[in-house]
Amino acid sequence: MAILSKEEAKKILEKVISLSKADGCSVTLNGNDRGNIRYARNSVSTAGENSNIVLGVQSYYGKKSGSATINEFDDASLEKVVRRSEELAKLAPENPEFMDPLPQQNYGPDSKTFSEATANITPDFRAQAAADSINPAAAKDVTAAGYLEDSRGFSCMMTSKGLYAYNKATSVDFTVTMRSNDGTGSGWAAADLNDVSKLNAADISKIAIDKALMSRNAKAIEPGKYTVILEPSAGADLIRLMLNMNARQADEGRSFLSKKGGGTKLGEKLVDERVNIYTDPWSEDVPASPWSGDGLARKKMDLIRNGAVANLIYDRYWATQKNVEAVPFPGNAIMDGGSASLEDMIKDTKKGILVTRFWYIRPVDPQTLLYTGLTRDGTFYIENGKIKHPIKNFRFNESPIIMLNNLETLGQQKRAVTSEGGTNVYIPYMKIRDFTFSSLSDAV
Amino acid sequence: MKRRDFIHLAGMGASAAVLAGIPSFGKAIPPERALETIDVAQKKQMADVALNAARSKGATYTDVRIGRYLNQFVITREDKVENIVNTESYGMGVRVIANGGWGFAATDKLDKDSIAKTAELAVAIAKENSRLLSEPVQLVPQKGYGEVSWKAPIEKNSFEVPVKEKVDLLLSVNDAAIKGGANYINSFLFTVNEQKYFASTDGSYIDQDIHRIWPTFFITKIDAATGKFETRNALSAPMGMGYEYLNARPQDKIKGPTTLYKGRYDMIEDARAGAQQAGEKLKAKSVEAGKYDLILDPSHLWLTIHESVGHPTELDRVLGYEANFAGTSFLTLDKWESKKFNFGNKNVNLFADKQQIGSLGAVGYDDEGVQCGRWDLVKDGILVNYQAIRDQAHIIGLTASQGCCYADSWSSVQFQRMPNVSLQASKEKRSVDDLIKNVEKGIYIIGDGSFSIDQQRYNFQFGGQLYYEIKNGKIAGMLKDVAYQANTHEFWNSCAGTADESDYRLGGSFFDGKGQPSQSSAVSHGSATTHFKGVNVINTSRNIG
Numbered sequence: 001m002a003i004l005s006k007e008e009a010k011k012i013l014e015k016v017i018s019l020s021k022a023d024g025c026s027v028t029l030n031g032n033d034r035g036n037i038r039y040a041r042n043s044v045s046t047a048g049e050n051s052n053i054v055l056g057v058q059s060y061y062g063k064k065s066g067s068a069t070i071n072e073f074d075d076a077s078l079e080k081v082v083r084r085s086e087e088l089a090k091l092a093p094e095n096p097e098f099m100d101p102l103p104q105q106n107y108g109p110d111s112k113t114f115s116e117a118t119a120n121i122t123p124d125f126r127a128q129a130a131a132d133s134i135n136p137a138a139a140k141d142v143t144a145a146g147y148l149e150d151s152r153g154f155s156c157m158m159t160s161k162g163l164y165a166y167n168k169a170t171s172v173d174f175t176v177t178m179r180s181n182d183g184t185g186s187g188w189a190a191a192d193l194n195d196v197s198k199l200n201a202a203d204i205s206k207i208a209i210d211k212a213l214m215s216r217n218a219k220a221i222e223p224g225k226y227t228v229i230l231e232p233s234a235g236a237d238l239i240r241l242m243l244n245m246n247a248r249q250a251d252e253g254r255s256f257l258s259k260k261g262g263g264t265k266l267g268e269k270l271v272d273e274r275v276n277i278y279t280d281p282w283s284e285d286v287p288a289s290p291w292s293g294d295g296l297a298r299k300k301m302d303l304i305r306n307g308a309v310a311n312l313i314y315d316r317y318w319a320t321q322k323n324v325e326a327v328p329f330p331g332n333a334i335m336d337g338g339s340a341s342l343e344d345m346i347k348d349t350k351k352g353i354l355v356t357r358f359w360y361i362r363p364v365d366p367q368t369l370l371y372t373g374l375t376r377d378g379t380f381y382i383e384n385g386k387i388k389h390p391i392k393n394f395r396f397n398e399s400p401i402i403m404l405n406n407l408e409t410l411g412q413q414k415r416a417v418t419s420e421g422g423t424n425v426y427i428p429y430m431k432i433r434d435f436t437f438s439s440l441s442d443a444v
Numbered sequence: 445m446k447r448r449d450f451i452h453l454a455g456m457g458a459s460a461a462v463l464a465g466i467p468s469f470g471k472a473i474p475p476e477r478a479l480e481t482i483d484v485a486q487k488k489q490m491a492d493v494a495l496n497a498a499r500s501k502g503a504t505y506t507d508v509r510i511g512r513y514l515n516q517f518v519i520t521r522e523d524k525v526e527n528i529v530n531t532e533s534y535g536m537g538v539r540v541i542a543n544g545g546w547g548f549a550a551t552d553k554l555d556k557d558s559i560a561k562t563a564e565l566a567v568a569i570a571k572e573n574s575r576l577l578s579e580p581v582q583l584v585p586q587k588g589y590g591e592v593s594w595k596a597p598i599e600k601n602s603f604e605v606p607v608k609e610k611v612d613l614l615l616s617v618n619d620a621a622i623k624g625g626a627n628y629i630n631s632f633l634f635t636v637n638e639q640k641y642f643a644s645t646d647g648s649y650i651d652q653d654i655h656r657i658w659p660t661f662f663i664t665k666i667d668a669a670t671g672k673f674e675t676r677n678a679l680s681a682p683m684g685m686g687y688e689y690l691n692a693r694p695q696d697k698i699k700g701p702t703t704l705y706k707g708r709y710d711m712i713e714d715a716r717a718g719a720q721q722a723g724e725k726l727k728a729k730s731v732e733a734g735k736y737d738l739i740l741d742p743s744h745l746w747l748t749i750h751e752s753v754g755h756p757t758e759l760d761r762v763l764g765y766e767a768n769f770a771g772t773s774f775l776t777l778d779k780w781e782s783k784k785f786n787f788g789n790k791n792v793n794l795f796a797d798k799q800q801i802g803s804l805g806a807v808g809y810d811d812e813g814v815q816c817g818r819w820d821l822v823k824d825g826i827l828v829n830y831q832a833i834r835d836q837a838h839i840i841g842l843t844a845s846q847g848c849c850y851a852d853s854w855s856s857v858q859f860q861r862m863p864n865v866s867l868q869a870s871k872e873k874r875s876v877d878d879l880i881k882n883v884e885k886g887i888y889i890i891g892d893g894s895f896s897i898d899q900q901r902y903n904f905q906f907g908g909q910l911y912y913e914i915k916n917g918k919i920a921g922m923l924k925d926v927a928y929q930a931n932t933h934e935f936w937n938s939c940a941g942t943a944d945e946s947d948y949r950l951g952g953s954f955f956d957g958k959g960q961p962s963q964s965s966a967v968s969h970g971s972a973t974t975h976f977k978g979v980n981v982i983n984t985s986r987n988i989g
Contacts, residue, residue, distance in 0.1 A: 038960050040765045044576040046857065048548065048569070067529070068473075071552070084473075093525045093611060127576065145767035147960040177768040183776075252628060253666040253673060256988060260671030270988075359771075360896045364907060364927060367673060368986040372905050372927070374898045395896070395903055395929065401988045438982060439929045441903035442774070 003119070003154050004031065006166040012055070012073060013158035019082040022059035022089060024160035026101045026295070029055050032153030037126035040145040042134045047126065059085040063094040097317040101159030105297040110167070112287040115195035118170035119152040126150075129201035133176050136202065142209050146176035150196065157295050167289040172196045175417065176205050177377060178212040179444070185218075185390070186444050187211025188357060188377035190233065190417035192424065194287055211356060211378035218390040220440055221381060227352035227408065228435040229345050229382070234355040234375075236416035236425045238400040239277070241361070241371060243333055243423055245303060247312035247322070256369040256401060257309065265309050271404035273307035279330035285415055286426045288331025296328035303333065307404075330423065337413035337428025345411050345431055352382040352431070353391065359419050369399045374441055376419075393444075394437035406433045473532045478514045478603040481639065484651050488591070491643035493556050494538045497563035499645065503540035503570070505583060506563070507644040507812060510536045510554075511854035514637040516603065520614040521630045522622060528607055535854040538563045542570035544580025546835075548857040584837035584845055586814055588647020594808025595653040597801060598686030602635035602657055605687050613690065617715045621663050624719030627673075631661040631715075634682075634954065636966075640811075648813040656804060656966055657689050658682035658954055659711050665722035674725035674924070676718040677909055679743050679891050680709045681951045682966065684804045698947070700876065701912050701919055702890060704743065706949050707802060721910060721922075728922040731911070733983045737886035737940075738928060738976045739879055744908045745867070746951025746969035747892045752932040753794050754865040754969065756901035757821050758958075759830040759840065769960050771899025774932070780827050780840070787827045788936030793868035794822040796831055798847060803968035804952045805864040812858060814847040821865065825937075833860045852963040859959060864952075866970035869945045876943050876973045886914035887926060887981065892951065894927060905929045907984070925985040940975040947972035 004012070009029055016027045031053035038046045058067045059082065066088025070081040129148050137144035154168040175190040189207040191199055230238075242256070250257035250264035257265045280300040281290040290298050294316060302310035311327060319326035346354065356378030364370040375393045382388060411429030418425070491508040498506040512534045519527040535552035536559060547570025551562040574580075614631045621629040636656040643649045660678040667673070679702070683689050689709055696708035702717055703710070740748065755761065756773040764772055779785035788794075798805045798816035809815050812834050821829050834845040851858035880888065891909025898904075911923040930938075952968035 034961075036961060038768075040767055041578075041763070043578040044573065045765060046546070046548075047573060048857075050550075050855070091607075092528060095526065096524060097526070123572075130576075143764065143767070145764060147768055149961065175768055179764070179767060179772075252664075253668070253671070254628065254664045254675075258671060258673075262668070262671075359899055362894050362896045364894045364984045365925075365986065366675070368988045370984055370986050372894065372896045374896070374903065376899055393898060393903075395898075395905060397905075397927075397982065397984065399986055399988060402986060439903060439905075439980070441898040442931070443771075443898035443900035443902050 003152060003168055009154065009156045009166060010164060013156065013164070016055070016057060016078050016082060017158055017160055019079055020059060020160055022086050023061050024101055025057055025059040025085070026157065026159045027055065027057050028157045030153065030155045032151055034149060034151040035121060035123065035126060036147065036149040037130050038147045039130045039134060042138050042143050044130055047123065055081060057081050057085040059089045060098065061089055063096060063098045064092045065089050065095065065098055066092050099316045101161045102163050102295045103161040104163050105165070105291065105295060107165060107290045107297050109282065111281045111290050112284065113167060113169035113194055113289060115170045118150055118172050118194065118196040121150045121172070121196060129174065132202040133205040136205055137178055137209055140209055140213065141181045142178045142212050143181060144176060144178055144205065148172070148174045155289065159295065163295050165291040165295055167291065169289065170194055172199055174199060174201060174204060176208045178208040180212050180216050182216065184444055185212045185216035186377045187215060192415065192417040215378050215390040218392045220392045223394060223437045223439050225434040225436055227349060227431065227433045229349065229352060229354045230430045230432065231356050232414040232416035232427050232429060233357040233418065235427050235430045236418045237358040237361055237420070238371065238403060239333070239335060239427055240418055240422035240425060242369060242400045243303070243330065245312050247314045248318040250312060251322070254366070256367060257312065264312060266312050267308060269308045271304065271307045271401060272407040274407060274410060275304050275307050275404050276336040277304040277333055278302045279333055281331055283332060283334055283426065286332040286334065286424045288424065292328035292331065294328065296326055298328050298331055303330065333423055333425045335425070335427040336410070338410040340409055340411040342411060342429050345409055345429055346382055346387060347385040349382045349431065350384060354380040354382055354387065357419055361420060364397065369401050370397060371399065372397045393441040395439045395441060396436060397438045398436050403432050403435065408433050473530050475516065475530050475607055477532065478516065478530060478637065482512060487641040487651065488643065488649055490536065490554055490559055491641065491649065493559045494536065494563040495643060495645055497560035498538060498540045498567055501564050501567040503542045503567050505541040505645055507539050507642065508536060509811060509851065509854055510641040512639040513853060514603065516635045518607065518610045518614060518633045520611070520618060522618050522628065523615065525611055533853060536562065537851065537854045537857065538566045539857060540566045540570050541581050542567045543574035545570045545574030545577050546581055547573060550855040581835050582838050583834045584842065586646050586834060586845065589650065589815070590647065591649045593651040596655045596684055596806065598655045599688040600686040602655065602687040603637055613711065617661060617711050620712045621715040621719040624716045625665065625723050626663045626719035627666045628664040629661055629715065634658045642809065642811065642813050644813045646813060650809045650813060652808055654684070654807060655686050656682060656684050656954070657686065659690060659709065661715055663715065663718045663722050665719065665726060667726045672726060674722045676722040676725065677891060678718065679704065679714055679909065680711065681743065682804060682954045683802050683950065684806045684968070685802050702910060704741065704890070724922050725924050728924040730925045730985050731923045731981060731983050733981060735978045736981045737883045738979050739883065739886060739888040739914065740974050740976065741890040742949040742971045742973065743891050743951055744889045745971045745974055747895050748906055749865060749867055749969040749971060750953065750967070751895060751897045752901060752904055752935065753821065754862045754967070756932070757830050757865070758860060758862060759832045759836050760860045762830060763839065766958065770958050774900045774902050775827060780830065783826065785827045786825050786937065787822045787933065788825045789939045790825045791941055792822055792825050792936050792939050793820065794865060795820050795868060796846070796863045796865050798863045800864055800950065800968065800970060803864045803950055804966035805968055810847040810849045811851050812845070812849040814845045814849070816847040819846060831860060831863060836860065850965050852965060856963050861958065861965045862956060862967050864968045864970065867942065867974065869948045869972035870942045872944065874941065874944045876947060879941065879943060879973060879975045880914055880919065881917040883914045883975070884916055887923060888912040888914055888919060902931050903929070904932065925983045926981060927984050928979045928981050930979050935976060935979065938977045938979065940977050942974040943972040945972065
């Protein structure tokens with residue numbers, strides 16, 4: 001599939017809109033090419049490519065709406081998808097929360113989500129990345145398992161009220177787990193980028209190999225409250241959990257952002273005052289689309305400023321109920337850092353634990369944002385400014401809100417790869433006191 | 445459909461660049477379209493085109509899956525219908541072995557030319573991949589079955605039930621909850637029909653019709669004075685059934701501190717109870733951390749079985765194929781080879797199957813044309829087997845596949861997925877009351893809640909929906925802030941017995957994720973209520989100001 005340009009896509013969407021007989025409609029067109037390679041046991045297991053393009057039409061009559069999709073673009077198919085969405089809209093029950101489509105929005109300049117280099121990745125490149133991972137592993141008595149997936153695509157949206165939004169994006173995600181052949185050590189490293197020219201699979205693999213070898217024969221230490229240094233992946237796994245700053249849930253009284261006695265915590269101090277988190281679609285480090293799925297324009301906006309809740313996310317319906325401007329869901333999050341390197345932070349720690357990443361993170365209590373999960377693939381004990389020895393993995397029970405109230409130091413920032421998905425984040429290494437580890441795990 | 449699509453559709457997550465209401469995993473269709481079927485003779489013709497094209501390009505083995513996947517979602521909150529979506533995804537996947545390696549390609553263009561080209565592409569990919577192989581694929585032999593079919597034994601096709609009837613049901617459920625004191629309720633009805641056709645060069649042509657249903661809700665109750673809130677989720681199970689699941693008869697109900705459901709579900713009654721119990725939870729005593737005996741209801745225990753037994757006995761995890769994502773397993777081959785690894789207490793018998801009527805895993809044949817059966821995983825406490833597919837069977841000395849192959853779409857390549865994994869109920873007559881009366885200090889847990897387990901499946905933590913304190917053999921009232929933590933091996937060795945077959949029930953998941961790119965599968969886990977001794981319980985309450 002070719003990536004349609006802003007003008008090419010616009011022509012198709014204009015044709016679809018012109019076919020509408022309903023009160024109005026919104027049309028989306030999303031196309032994506034993906035390629036991947038997967039390896040395990042120091043051997044490639046699967047590799048493939050796929051291509052997908054979908055046109056979606058949502059038609060409405062008053063408060064009744066219906067949606068239909070199609071992947072063919074001849075005139076007859078376009079007519080068919082419009083009529084089908086109209087038929088479904090007529091059959092649908094009224095939704096009092098349905099919002100008419102938006103008129104044109106001001107999206108500002110394009111963001112840097114697209115990279116020509118990534119768009120041009122070939123199967124050879126993927127195979128080489130796998131080889132750059134497998135060969136050094138095999139040479140060190142380590143077994144590699146990894147996955148590289150790249151994608152290039154475009155998204156656009158048009159409404160019968162005159163809105164047109166377009167963005168094209170590329171991404172490359174590379175993760176690798178190295179396990180020592182004696183089964184006692186495991187290391188992980190990863191990169192999540194828009195521009196593949198910044199990817200060095202061999203370097204990333206080396207970090208994972210070093211961690212696997214360093215983490216062999218881990219010692220058990222007692223669970224309890226510890227000072228931790230969280231690498232950006234570990235920190236991001238918890239920070240991303242507090243980014244769903246949904247105003248409606250908070251107003252309804254069922255969120256960590258609900259206030260006792262009613263209302264929300266907007267404007268109130270939530271965490272340590274050194275914490276600043278904001279979103280910015282035009283970030284060079286974690287670019288995001290300048291518009292969200294409902295067509296709203298994203299802006300550079302504070303989420304947490306000096307430890308206080310600076311903004312909540314209002315969908316269009318809830319914004320009308322609360323008489324405020326709608327605020328789209330952020331496409332990224334950036335947390336301010338400091339100047340300390342990881343080495344500085346270790347040097348400055350009397351007793352503590354270095355965490356590479358977390359795993360299997362699940363909610364325990366939505367009221368306090370308490371989550372549980374485990375450390376994985378490289379957990380080390382720090383004593384008197386030095387990494388002393390690897391330790392067995394821990395289960396934690398912790399809330400990112402409590403964690404950010406126990407902040408000691410913010411270090412240098414990095415684009416983080418989270419273990420279980422979520423918004424792209426650019427966050428610092430963090431030193432936290434009194435982080436709650438509640439039990440030991442034998443898992444390597 | 446994947447979990448993230450479900451979350452998107454249900455409006456529970458933040459949308460990416462996708463307009464709300466437009467599904468990203470299939471075409472939206474009018475509801476009546478779901479009642480159309482595709483002629484089996486036509487499917488055989490299409491399959492033969494692919495089989496012949498692959499063979500002519502040098503494939504030594506080929507299988508073809510023609511899949512039509514129908515989904516319907518009805519999504520409501522309080523007195524509003526939020527979304528009704530009907531989708532269809534239809535296409536063909538062709539998997540081949542050429543030069544000793546696997547290749548796979550898929551298409552949704554089902555004319556002869558496109559099918560032949562797809563088969564040829566699969567062969568080309570296999571030849572390319574074979575250059576990176578350390579050893580050729582070894583398939584355990586499989587006989588061809590000729591032209592056969594299998595249909596889920598449902599009573600009422602959910603897709604024949606008018607959408608209005610489903611909307612009315614959910615709005616009645618919501619009404620019952622709100623009248624019962626709930627502040628909010630979200631309710632959902634998901635129905636699935638997989639029409640799958642499989643053909644292979646072994647000489648099988650298998651037509652299957654599979655149905656699934658999942659009614660569920662989430663209730664929230666808020667205490668305005670304290671600003672605290674509690675939730676209570678439905679005690680339903682996703683099932684491999686038709687709409688009859690929603691027609692609960694008196695004999696399907698088990699009375700106790702709350703009504704439990706066996707094979708059929710009364711959604712309105714459960715919502716009414718749920719609203720009241722969410723209120724009780726607000727006033728319940730916060731648990732004191734420590735060791736407790738646990739009495740686990742099947743509506744809860746299914747998930748513990750899934751995570752601590754189902755996943756570690758997956759052979760691909762044991763071998764390291766999932767090391768970079770889902771993880772590996774503590775059940776290494778040496779433990780199985782020793783024939784004396786006591787996974788659990790002697791009274792623990794865990795079995796795998798894809799046959800239980802009404803289960804999510806039930807099919808006649810798996811996605812590589814193997815007739816499905818039942819086998820022991822843990823027998824009298826000892827690890828005796830794993831879950832394997834055709835290219836793994838030789839590794840554990842099997843002469844036939846166990847039929848665990850599954851793909852979540854025609855466009856995904858099939859791989860080893862978990863069958864139903866269940867705990868055998870007691871053969872001796874034993875009721876839930878018999879279990880409870882032997883407990884001095886314990887907690888009776890109903891419904892699934894928070895869940896987390898490490899990447900080798902040793903350390904886990906689970907929560908539930910309802911917690912009842914047991915003191916000196918009697919239920920003493922409701923608790924809250926409960927979660928238990930254990931090591932899989934210690935936990936199953938602390939099993940003090942289960943209730944008998946009359947209490948055996950299924951729980952399950954629509955969205956078990958595995959693989960990169962990730963695929964989703966539906967699986968059930970059965971058990972009767974079971975007693976575990978001296979498990980570590982933590983208190984999960986916190987204060988964030």
